[in-house]
Amino acid sequence: MAKVAEKVEKKLKFTKEQYLTWYESMLLMRKFEEKTGQLYVQQKIKGFCHLYIGQEAIVAGTVSATKKGDKHITAYRDHAHPIALGLHPKYVMAEMYAKITGCSKGKGGSMHIFSKEHGFVGGHGIVGGQIPLGAGIAFAEKYNGTDNVCVCSMGDGAVRQGALHEAFNMAMTWKLPVIFVIENNNYAMGTSVERTSNVHDLWKLGLAYDMPAKPVDGMTAEAVHEAMEEAVARARRGEGPTLLEMKTYRYKGHSMSDAQTYRTKDEVKEYQAQDPIEKVLATLQKNKWIDDAGIEAIEAKVKALVDESVQFAEESPFPDPEELYHDVYMQKDYPYIIE
Amino acid sequence: MKTVEFREALREAMNEEMRRDESVFLIGEEVAEYNGAYKVSKGMLAEFGAKRVIDTPIAELGFAGIAVGAASNGLRPIVEFMTFNFSLVAIDQVINSAAKMLSMSGGQYSVPIVFRGPTASAGMLSSQHSQAFENWYANTPGLKVVVPSTPYDAKGLLKAAIRDNDPVIFMESEQMYGDKGEIPEGEYILPIGVADIKRAGTDVTIATFGKITKVALKAAEELEKEGISVEVVDLRTVRPIDYKTIIESVKKTNRLVVVEEAWPLASISSEIAYMVQKEAFDYLDAPVRRVTTADVPLPYAPTLIEASLPNVPKVVKAVKDVMYK
Numbered sequence: 330m331a332k333v334a335e336k337v338e339k340k341l342k343f344t345k346e347q348y349l350t351w352y353e354s355m356l357l358m359r360k361f362e363e364k365t366g367q368l369y370v371q372q373k374i375k376g377f378c379h380l381y382i383g384q385e386a387i388v389a390g391t392v393s394a395t396k397k398g399d400k401h402i403t404a405y406r407d408h409a410h411p412i413a414l415g416l417h418p419k420y421v422m423a424e425m426y427a428k429i430t431g432c433s434k435g436k437g438g439s440m441h442i443f444s445k446e447h448g449f450v451g452g453h454g455i456v457g458g459q460i461p462l463g464a465g466i467a468f469a470e471k472y473n474g475t476d477n478v479c480v481c482s483m484g485d486g487a488v489r490q491g492a493l494h495e496a497f498n499m500a501m502t503w504k505l506p507v508i509f510v511i512e513n514n515n516y517a518m519g520t521s522v523e524r525t526s527n528v529h530d531l532w533k534l535g536l537a538y539d540m541p542a543k544p545v546d547g548m549t550a551e552a553v554h555e556a557m558e559e560a561v562a563r564a565r566r567g568e569g570p571t572l573l574e575m576k577t578y579r580y581k582g583h584s585m586s587d588a589q590t591y592r593t594k595d596e597v598k599e600y601q602a603q604d605p606i607e608k609v610l611a612t613l614q615k616n617k618w619i620d621d622a623g624i625e626a627i628e629a630k631v632k633a634l635v636d637e638s639v640q641f642a643e644e645s646p647f648p649d650p651e652e653l654y655h656d657v658y659m660q661k662d663y664p665y666i667i668e
Numbered sequence: 669m670k671t672v673e674f675r676e677a678l679r680e681a682m683n684e685e686m687r688r689d690e691s692v693f694l695i696g697e698e699v700a701e702y703n704g705a706y707k708v709s710k711g712m713l714a715e716f717g718a719k720r721v722i723d724t725p726i727a728e729l730g731f732a733g734i735a736v737g738a739a740s741n742g743l744r745p746i747v748e749f750m751t752f753n754f755s756l757v758a759i760d761q762v763i764n765s766a767a768k769m770l771s772m773s774g775g776q777y778s779v780p781i782v783f784r785g786p787t788a789s790a791g792m793l794s795s796q797h798s799q800a801f802e803n804w805y806a807n808t809p810g811l812k813v814v815v816p817s818t819p820y821d822a823k824g825l826l827k828a829a830i831r832d833n834d835p836v837i838f839m840e841s842e843q844m845y846g847d848k849g850e851i852p853e854g855e856y857i858l859p860i861g862v863a864d865i866k867r868a869g870t871d872v873t874i875a876t877f878g879k880i881t882k883v884a885l886k887a888a889e890e891l892e893k894e895g896i897s898v899e900v901v902d903l904r905t906v907r908p909i910d911y912k913t914i915i916e917s918v919k920k921t922n923r924l925v926v927v928e929e930a931w932p933l934a935s936i937s938s939e940i941a942y943m944v945q946k947e948a949f950d951y952l953d954a955p956v957r958r959v960t961t962a963d964v965p966l967p968y969a970p971t972l973i974e975a976s977l978p979n980v981p982k983v984v985k986a987v988k989d990v991m992y993k
Binding site (some may be wrong): 400402431433434435437443444445450451454455468470472491492496498655656658660665 | 693719724725727729730731732733734735736737738739740741742743760761764765769770771772773774775776777778780809810812832833834861908
């Protein structure tokens with residue numbers, strides 16, 4: 330009897346609308362990133378480029394469990410976060426095309442996507458550097474007496490940086506409203522978690538600071554949402570940070586120039602079999618919340634958005650050379666040394 | 669006017685700005701309950717409380733990063749480094765975050781923050797506690813670097829730094845905190861990026877900044893006894909540098925000595941020498957000379973310190989050299 334009740338409750342936990350939102354959002358992340366990969370191969374996009382494919386459930390479940398006013402920060406695998414938060418993907422694509430219409434005016438590129446309007450504070454290139462920044466963003470929210478939180482994301486590689494420990498310590502001491510999210514995709518570039526430390530359960534790093542911490546199935550939007558919801562509520566209550574280790578996987582290489590000799594094709598296939606988007610679609614279909622026409626409509630909408638993004642990026646101009654001396658200082662008449 | 673110590677001038681600047689703007693706060697090691705390692709923040713915890721005067725663990729990288737994050741989200745932190753020697757473990761957040769965020773976000777996120785504390789040598793502290801990194805920070809676009817030499821300049825420039833919307837590195841000296849000087853009774857602000865002629869003269873220009881300005885002024889006094897008139901230009905800010913004031917002075921004196929308490933390679937003095945030869949080549953009657961710290965880690969022994977640091981006899985000799993005397 331208890332089991333049936335639990336089943337019913339679980340079924341009711343998320344609405345049809347929530348699943349449809351997740352499906353569309355995650356499909357957009359996926360299709361956008363697939364297009365990004367193609368355009369990188371064509372060298373329309375340059376620089377370093379890190380794709381989010383396979384990890385979409387983390388961002389989807391995070392966005393559904395947070396609200397407007399909350400802040401988000403991550404490292405350089407950063408295309409999906411702002412799109413899921415509501416930034417039109419054309420501004421991300423134009424940024425990767427190095428165009429003036431990009432969200433960072435063509436000054437940041439793939440690794441430095443920002444959207445102040447949507448509370449997305451980047452887009453940071455030094456592994457682990459965003460961890461104290463995320464704590465500081467939360468510090469400001471607490472200082473100003475808001476109920477906003479900061480979701481601070483990092484990869485499994487970043488947890489080996491000293492910055493993590495200093496930020497964890499102060500965030501717990503000062504009870505900052507920050508949720509630390511480890512997107513553990515098993516590999517820091519080509520080095521597996523097992524090869525970087527004696528501690529392989531990354532959530533346990535929180536225990537040294539008495540920080541509530543746990544592992545989460547990062548391939549399932551529901552699991553991410555539930556863990557995030559609990560952590561966010563704790564932060565809003567003024568009880569401080571939480572560490573969530575999202576167990577996930579990236580289907581693609583670390584960056585676009587990764588031959589992936591450190592893992593087997595079977596391993597990749599094993600994870601693709603539990604694809605986070607397929608899972609959401611399966612739930613929609615099982616409950617008869619979507620039919621083939623509905624799927625096609627979402628696919629068409631996503632395709633149109635991606636196409637529009639590429640067209641916008643293609644047609645936008647590069648920054649004028651005079652842009653060089655803008656946005657370095659807030660002071661408008663800063664006396665640059667110009668030879 | 670009233671006479672105050674350098675540390676009091678700094679404290680007045682912070683107190684006035686914190687009374688004026690709720691978003692300003694002070695964070696660092698020993699700034700609150702201990703009243704500051706060098707008593708700069710004495711009494712501030714009592715006035716502003718633990719929310720705005722914040723002791724940290726010994727974790728410069730962490731608290732510098734937290735302050736930068738807070739600044740990007742609307743606050744105006746003053747970060748105290750116990751000395752800038754310790755800022756090296758935080759330098760990733762200063763260079764890669766504070767100095768870059770505005771540019772790499774295409775102008776969306778500014779970082780109005782002040783990193784302040786003592787720089788350079790301060791007695792027999794050996795090599796890890798005696799370094800002058802003004803030129804390191806001045807090299808980085810996105811930062812401003814202020815290095816005052818008097819209580820008057822310190823107060824006016826620190827107030828400007830706190831109100832500035834860009835990240836400012838504000839470098840003091842343990843050996844200046846007890847210096848006394850006159851400041852106005854009322855509020856005043858000095859602009860960042862403007863040099864000050866601390867002593868007018870006609871024969872030789874000495875360009876300098878920070879604590880070592882005192883050495884330059886003493887040397888000028890000595891030289892006056894020998895009939896040599898020295899103009900001492902105190903840069904006050906080394907990013908941006910007020911080249912115009914230096915070059916105008918050189919056009920008048922036709923001779924330049926730069927005095928700096930940093931190592932010689934790629935220093936502020938090499939930059940000034942470059943700019944002066946470029947802009948005032950035809951005005952120079954002698955090659956530009958400089959007096960810097962010796963090109964070695966600063967040792968402990970007093971004899972070795974004496975041999976290493978700029979001092980009055982070395983500056984006097986350099987001035988005489990450019991006068992071919």
